[in-house]
Amino acid sequence: MENDSFYEKVYWVVRQIPAGRVTSYGAIAGFLGTKGSSRMVGYAMGNSVKVFPPVPAHRVVNRIGLLTGKQRFGSPHLMQQLLESEGVLVDDDQVQNFKTVFWDPAQELEI
């Protein structure tokens, strides 16, 4: 797709994440070719709150399945609530069965 910026690439990938699945920052960064920019992915997520259409950032967690950015959702429990609403079990900010619900863009999407 014709991305004007790195952020839009991230947003695009995140929007491809199906409900009930999650992915990691590193997976997205690696998929975009900038594996070292895993931080940038998270930074893009932080900016996603003011991006339209809204990006399901709650489906993006760190490599261990921890909801590190829940604080960015306004309400700390909102992220967990959204995930559980989609069928993703979350306990103590940790995604349960992370490996099972994990969605790898390079494997599932494969552009």
Next chain:
DNA sequence: AAGCTGACAGCAG
């Protein structure tokens, strides 16, 4: 224009 920021990840001690 220059430096700082950041929801990570990996290696080192």
Next chain:
DNA sequence: CCTGCTGCCAGCT
């Protein structure tokens, strides 16, 4: 085994 530190890179002030 667990805690801490640096690296990374694009966007923003």
